[in-house]
Amino acid sequence: MSKFKKKQDEGTPAISTASLPDIVFMLLFFFMVVTVMRDTSLKVKNVLPYADQVEKLEKKDLVMYIYAGKPSPRYQQQFGTEARVQLNDNYARISDIQQFIFQERESKREELVPALITALKVDKETNMGLVSDIKQELRKAEALKINYTTREGDANLNME
Template sequence: MAKFTKKKNGELPAVSTASLPDIVFMLLFFFMTVTTMKDDTLMVDNTLPIADQTQKLDKKDRVVYIYAGKPHERYRSKYGSQARIQLNDKFADVDEVAPYILAEKAKMRQELQPLMTTALKVDKETNMGLISDIKQELRKVNALKVNYTTKEGDAMRNIE
């Protein structure tokens, strides 16, 4: 018959690491679901105009954003105070809009390319000449679906 003996040295048993992969994957999935990705760093003042008849865009993956407005205070010493165009995270000239749109269109899946929408996020103090120049560049590359991003509210407040 076997004899049972107690360990006399009092050592603690080894820590079981069997559940460690489960914990790691649970944390990984948690952070994947709650983390949001930052798209662009806004380098221009962007007080959007107010409109009372608005629609929400359904699919955000089909939208390419162009920002326009006066440079933010941090950038005024380098870029001046005239309204500028921001494409992704850099300032651009009007003639850079068409190549930017073509590059963004090429990044999209083939079936989404005809559905691409260009969203203009333009500060309400920006002059219409810059917006017209942007629209002319969009026409050159046949990007005819243009959306103006606004805040929802009473449009008469734009006059104030």
């Protein structure tokens, strides 16, 4: 009769799951903060032309996007095959562009309004007349900072 008994070998101890909920919620919070949600869903065909002298915009929150192109196949039966303008998630008329610019300016802080840039994402097969009409409306709205969004590459590829 000994006072001390040898401990029986019980195998490896079980993994503690007490901190598992904390880890799961930490990962969930991380992915909620880091994930970028898509701002708009494109309803127009948008194959951008190539350009060889491209610069990246630094502050994308100061950019207002105007999309132009033929309706995507999903919307062609409803809207036809003529090139159209898309502002945010909806098709729009050329005359709606001024109102769109004014609404975007209202949603920004006053000191950021002079730095706002209008980015035209125009399909490479879109008629230049539509682009010219868009630019005329932008002039009327005094949105004179215009950026043409393109893909980086040789400009001669646009001829194909």
